Amino acid sequence: MERGFTHDTHWAGERRSAIGVAFLLFTALFTIDAGLGALDVTRGLLWTGLAGLVFVILVPSRVSVRPGLLSKRGVLVADTVHTDSLVSVRWCDGVAQRMVLRDTEGSRVEIDPAVLIRNPAMWHRLDTDVRTSIRRGTLLSGAAALCELSERIDRETAHGVFKVSGLPS
Incomplete structure (x- = not known):
């Protein structure tokens, strides 16, 4: 791997x-x-x-993250975005909530934030690359959306820890 x-x-x-x-x-x-x-x-x-x-x-799209890239492969379409050079991150509300990521090359990927919530390793990799985008100055909008997602992931993780340990949440 x-x-x-x-x-x-x-x-x-x-x-x-x-x-x-x-x-x-x-x-x-x-x-x-x-x-x-x-x-x-x-x-x-x-x-x-x-x-x-x-x-x-x-059938759900298969989402994967590696250093600098987030890929989503569906039955008919595959999209990739450079996560270390993001320009924007925004929420797309509707029947199903989506997070839309755009990079400096114009690529766009739309994913279900639940994928990141239930896969902490994916979130950690994406968060690391987003920090690179912020440091480079390419991320112009979406910091609030990412903070919201980070807080949600922290809540879900804490709730899971409490549940496993038998403590009331």
């Missing part, structure tokens, strides 16, 4: 869940149609396509 390389440790489980949901949907639709005597090649292909679409929608 490359030194300093970390990735989302929960990704494989989430991918298995997406496969399971898509397979259960396919199996249910296929079984119902077969039981009703309505199954034919066209309907079989339709159910296969629908299950494939559900998988593509549910």
